[in-house]
Amino acid sequence: MTAVPESMAKIKDLCNDFPQSRAILDWKKEGKKVVAWVCTYVPEEVIMAAGILPIRMGGINRELELEQANAYLYINTCSFARSCLDLALRKQYDYLDGLAAGATCDGSRRLFDVWKNYIPTPFLHILSVPRKFTEDAHQLYREEVEEFKGHLEKFAGIKITDQGLKEAIQVCNETRQLLHQLYALRKVDNPPISGAEALEITNASYRMPKPQFNDLLRQLLQELKGRVALPGPRPRLMINGSILNNHEFIQAVEKAGSIVVIDELCTGTRYFWRLVENNKVDPLAAIARRYLDNTPCARMNPWDVRLEHVLNMIKEYRVQGAVTEIIRYCVPYAHDEPLLRERLNQIGVPVLELDVEYGMGETGQIKTRVEAFLEMLQGREAR
Amino acid sequence: MTVATLAKPRIQQMVKILENILAHRHKNPTYASEELYYELMVKYYRRIMEAVEQERTIVGHTVMSPLEVFYGMGIVPMHLESTSMMMAILLGNYAEFFDAARSFGLTPETCSAHRLLAATVIQNSLPRPDFIVWTNQVCDNTSKSGDAILDLYEIPGIFLDRPYRYTTREVEYFTKELKRLVQFLEEQTGQKMDYDRLSEAVARSQRVTELYREIAELRRNIPAPARNRCFLNSMVVEWLYAGTQEAVEYFELVRDEIKERVDKGVGGIPEERFRILTLFLPPSYEWKLMDWMEQEYGAVSVMEPYCSWWAKGDMDPAKPLESIAEKSFYRSLVRQMHGPSEGIIEDAVQAAIDYKADGSIYFAHIGCRQACALIRSMKDALKDDVGIPMIALDCDIIDPSLSPGEEMRGKLEGFFEMLEDTK
Numbered sequence: 001m002t003a004v005p006e007s008m009a010k011i012k013d014l015c016n017d018f019p020q021s022r023a024i025l026d027w028k029k030e031g032k033k034v035v036a037w038v039c040t041y042v043p044e045e046v047i048m049a050a051g052i053l054p055i056r057m058g059g060i061n062r063e064l065e066l067e068q069a070n071a072y073l074y075i076n077t078c079s080f081a082r083s084c085l086d087l088a089l090r091k092q093y094d095y096l097d098g099l100a101a102g103a104t105c106d107g108s109r110r111l112f113d114v115w116k117n118y119i120p121t122p123f124l125h126i127l128s129v130p131r132k133f134t135e136d137a138h139q140l141y142r143e144e145v146e147e148f149k150g151h152l153e154k155f156a157g158i159k160i161t162d163q164g165l166k167e168a169i170q171v172c173n174e175t176r177q178l179l180h181q182l183y184a185l186r187k188v189d190n191p192p193i194s195g196a197e198a199l200e201i202t203n204a205s206y207r208m209p210k211p212q213f214n215d216l217l218r219q220l221l222q223e224l225k226g227r228v229a230l231p232g233p234r235p236r237l238m239i240n241g242s243i244l245n246n247h248e249f250i251q252a253v254e255k256a257g258s259i260v261v262i263d264e265l266c267t268g269t270r271y272f273w274r275l276v277e278n279n280k281v282d283p284l285a286a287i288a289r290r291y292l293d294n295t296p297c298a299r300m301n302p303w304d305v306r307l308e309h310v311l312n313m314i315k316e317y318r319v320q321g322a323v324t325e326i327i328r329y330c331v332p333y334a335h336d337e338p339l340l341r342e343r344l345n346q347i348g349v350p351v352l353e354l355d356v357e358y359g360m361g362e363t364g365q366i367k368t369r370v371e372a373f374l375e376m377l378q379g380r381e382a383r
Numbered sequence: 384m385t386v387a388t389l390a391k392p393r394i395q396q397m398v399k400i401l402e403n404i405l406a407h408r409h410k411n412p413t414y415a416s417e418e419l420y421y422e423l424m425v426k427y428y429r430r431i432m433e434a435v436e437q438e439r440t441i442v443g444h445t446v447m448s449p450l451e452v453f454y455g456m457g458i459v460p461m462h463l464e465s466t467s468m469m470m471a472i473l474l475g476n477y478a479e480f481f482d483a484a485r486s487f488g489l490t491p492e493t494c495s496a497h498r499l500l501a502a503t504v505i506q507n508s509l510p511r512p513d514f515i516v517w518t519n520q521v522c523d524n525t526s527k528s529g530d531a532i533l534d535l536y537e538i539p540g541i542f543l544d545r546p547y548r549y550t551t552r553e554v555e556y557f558t559k560e561l562k563r564l565v566q567f568l569e570e571q572t573g574q575k576m577d578y579d580r581l582s583e584a585v586a587r588s589q590r591v592t593e594l595y596r597e598i599a600e601l602r603r604n605i606p607a608p609a610r611n612r613c614f615l616n617s618m619v620v621e622w623l624y625a626g627t628q629e630a631v632e633y634f635e636l637v638r639d640e641i642k643e644r645v646d647k648g649v650g651g652i653p654e655e656r657f658r659i660l661t662l663f664l665p666p667s668y669e670w671k672l673m674d675w676m677e678q679e680y681g682a683v684s685v686m687e688p689y690c691s692w693w694a695k696g697d698m699d700p701a702k703p704l705e706s707i708a709e710k711s712f713y714r715s716l717v718r719q720m721h722g723p724s725e726g727i728i729e730d731a732v733q734a735a736i737d738y739k740a741d742g743s744i745y746f747a748h749i750g751c752r753q754a755c756a757l758i759r760s761m762k763d764a765l766k767d768d769v770g771i772p773m774i775a776l777d778c779d780i781i782d783p784s785l786s787p788g789e790e791m792r793g794k795l796e797g798f799f800e801m802l803e804d805t806k
């Protein structure tokens with residue numbers, strides 16, 4: 001692998017040891033508040049407009065026994081939710097001023113329930129998130145966001161103004177646009193950034209103040225000019241499935257001889273793909289619309305809107321094979337899997353299905369299965 | 384036999400077996416309500432069988448779908464999870480179905496009720512509905528099952544999105560979803576909704592709710608006046624017959640039987656020793672466990688906060704769709720499974736007090752994430768607020784291979800002994 005650009009090293013340094021990472025602790029040192037969100041249906045802009053740092057709730061980048069969490073959340077809760085709770089029970093999230101959740105899936109809503117019962121956190125809020133894209137759903141979600149705003153105002157003791165929301169939209173949109181630029185670089189034959197590195201960057205985008213992140217990403221985009229991340233040519237892969245934070249998992253896939261050029265993950269494209277329209281009279285409505293309409297999670301109905309995003313990505317990024325990672329007990333993605341595999345096979349894209357636990361990095365089994373998959377892919381190309 | 388011809392003989396076989404069970408019950412009577420339960424099961428599946436034979440419109444639907452609307456439209460409902468589950472139980476072909484689900488690509492971690500459903504669809508064992516209605520009540524599995532069914536059958540369907548919290552705006556949203564459903568059904572059947580018939584169904588549903596509450600009041604008595612089977616049978620009847628005269632008659636009969644015992648001061652079983660709060664559902668392949676508890680340990684289920692508890696709320700026949708929408712926020716199972724945890728935990732604590740429970744049993748169905756996630760919170764609440772112990776029994780709601788009855792009996796023996804010692 002080529003040398004790590006300076007800005008990327010800085011980003012890593014600021015986000016190492018999450019959730020006890022420097023970027024967050026520095027913010028706290030200034031006496032300011034931090035609210036964690038779970039998951040991508042919670043509007044960050046509203047939290048930011050209250051002068052609070054929004055960070056994405058996450059677990060640990062290791063496959064652990066999760067003994068603490070298992071005692072409070074049953075073993076059949078997805079390991080993402082258990083990993084988050086485990087960190088909280090081990091006091092790694094003690095600095096949090098709040099937790100804002102979306103009632104998006106059984107895993108995340110029960111994480112919120114159990115958190116509420118056992119982790120003392122001053123601000124707790126859960127939003128009802130419709131599963132449809134209809135106008136009625138938009139109206140409901142808009143009102144949910146309004147209520148969330150009111151609750152945050154009370155908690156922070158400030159009035160969230162339209163101006164404040166517009167500024168937050170501006171900053172978040174900038175993050176999204178910069179991430180788009182970064183991802184666009186992956187369309188070329190020998191991308192300047194690997195899939196593992198890309199995930200580290202997107203992870204950082206929701207784990208530090210966005211203006212600081214934007215500056216570093218702008219610098220990185222300059223530094224990537226002329227770089228080749230991994231010697232090519234290599235089979236071009238997409239990663240999709242349940243939440244994935246550990247870049248070592250992608251690293252393992254790439255180590256086997258591939259390059260991951262795109263993802264359909266809520267920690268990747270689905271986090272930043274759409275912008276909030278910032279020319280609207282009512283910024284809150286614009287925010288609500290974007291969050292519900294964003295490239296969907298497997299929870300949304302109809303499911304083929306998700307499929308469409310996957311298919312578009314495959315075409316745009318010239319994907320040759322897909323790796324689907326499903327966290328055990330992640331029901332929304334597990335149910336989509338047979339249908340997704342069939343559709344991708346129909347367009348000639350083979351799928352490697354991996355049942356994983358959240359936090360998993362490289363394992364012997366993953367290595368063997370990825371190697372076999374790549375061999376098969378290369379065999380097809382040679383034919 | 385080709386796969387395509389499996390549905391008809393399988394439903395016929397189910398009806399035959401149920402008829403035999405019913406005949407056996409008639410010969411060996413216990414409670415009239417238990418006989419009526421089997422009569423209703425025969426009637427329900429026979430109606431589906433006849434609809435298949437006569438090519439009448441069948442709507443396949445997931446649990447807690449608004450039955451009143453289907454009955455209001457005069458179409459034949461087929462409860463997808465119950466029908467596939469009943470098929471596996473009666474025909475005893477679990478292994479065949481689970482294998483089919485696995486080859487389709489569903490991971491073993493997805494709820495077995497839904498793996499079974501997918502399997503009966505893949506294998507064409509389930510009568511093919513004309514369209515399906517599915518909802519996110521009661522969990523992610525129900526909300527996702529419909530996608531595969533639509534794809535496999537290539538039939539139309541509509542998904543009903545029931546929001547998370549019980550607020551006015553969320554009830555309004557769900558009412559609009561139901562309006563969309565009516566429109567969908569009208570398009571599919573070419574018939575108009577008969578609103579008078581719908582209002583009548585709503586009135587009957589309200590009657591069932593009142594009877595449920597009346598029964599719940601009577602069940603506070605010591606000794607407990609209902610047998611353990613009663614709550615299970617009642618739950619199934621309500622799942623299949625909400626909004627019908629059959630449901631009203633069944634619940635009236637249950638109420639009368641219980642009332643008679645209360646008036647006489649006798650219990651549902653000869654000697655009551657332990658009053659148990661049942662949390663979540665015993666495995667469908669092992670309802671006998673509930674009989675065994677009664678017979679061997681005098682353990683009666685005094686209340687089931689998940690499946691027999693209806694919170695406050697009433698239906699108004701003059702506002703049928705609004706009422707049906709609202710019901711899905713306070714009715715049993717949905718309120719508890721698809722709502723914030725405070726609801727079920729507070730209900731359980733209150734029930735433990737009101738029903739003077741000695742202990743509680745939590746059926747930890749491995750495929751059910753939202754039920755299991757609250758085991759610890761529930762255990763602590765019952766211990767701290769009421770001082771009663773809880774045992775969590777690992778099991779699967781359908782798959783007998785995971786936790787055989789013997790194993791569960793062994794664990795329960797220890798639990799009852801512990802309860803005895805602490806008395």
Ligand code: SF4
Nearest residue numbers: 078080105107108330
């Ligand atoms: S989507 Fe899957 S991984 Fe994410 S919280 Fe829900 S169940 Fe867990």
Ligand code: SF4
Nearest residue numbers: 494521522524750751
């Ligand atoms: S048992 Fe649990 S997971 Fe399965 S369908 Fe019922 S609520 Fe869903």
